[in-house]
Amino acid sequence: MPQTIIFHHYWPSPFSEKIRIIFGMKAIPWQSVEIPSMLPKPDLMPLTGGYRKTPVMQIGADIYCDTQLIIRELERRFPERPIVRRGTMAFPAAFWSDRPFFQATIPLLMGKVGHMLPEAFKADRSKMFPDRPFDYDAMKSVIPQMRDQWRAHLGFIDENLMGDFLGGAAPDVNDAHAYMNVWFLANTLKDDADALLKEYPKTAEWAARVKAIGHGSFSKLEAADALAIAKAASPAAQPHTDPHEPNGRKPGDKVAITPDDYGRDTVTGELIFSSAQEIAIRRHDPQVGEVAVHFPRAGFWVTPA
């Protein structure tokens, strides 16, 4: 089973930073493919079949979409340094970091720097959030309310610190979840982040400790080489019937998979296997041949294609 991690990301991406920190925590070496921060993404689409969000993990001809599933797969393939611990609500905590905490961070950032961004980026994000087009003035006007939200979310972190990290002496996945938005704001608007962190000196120290974990060892890979690796490999995903599939879906069914929040691009293919937490579909692409594209279940809609 190929284990080389190919990580499609861009450096300012907070969801990517969550995974990069996890590579550091688990000491997993990885290969870095830098992708554009907006569409078009011509070297990513042959792999994902239309999923455009960042990051995406590739292992041979298996493509893992969404940080929730990337974390699950890293934990499955690299169990030596476990970071997901029972009793810590490790996966539910992702919904807190990825949705309300993230949605409070965006206006704090974009309400300050949004006017400096290229028009093409604003148009791209408006398409990605159809219910909420990119509106700099609207985001600027809610900064005071978002500061209140951010302060409360930082307070959640502060009241859960158990020592050096959220789980005690050693870092785990909850530190990565909690750190993502702190890093996102501090990476661009350090003074704004520092002003809010002043109330929580222990959390500020914790954030510095998480940052010091780093990203593990990685090397650069060209996108064309990642596509060639997918083409030369066969998917590891094997057909398996899901005995508890509540809608009776089975291997071979044609299905469409769509995120339920934003960037609602649909990927279609033939079901390989599913479980309560994962679904994998087979696709063929002229550039990469047969690939298996894997998604989490929570947060994604599956419909007949």
Ligand SMILES: N[C@@H](CCC(=O)N[C@@H](CS)C(=O)NCC(=O)O)C(=O)O
């Ligand atoms: N639920 C997704 C969210 C990922 C996400 O929103 N990523 C942002 C970048 S940090 C994104 O996709 N932006 C648009 C893009 O990169 O095209 C995950 O957990 O991976």
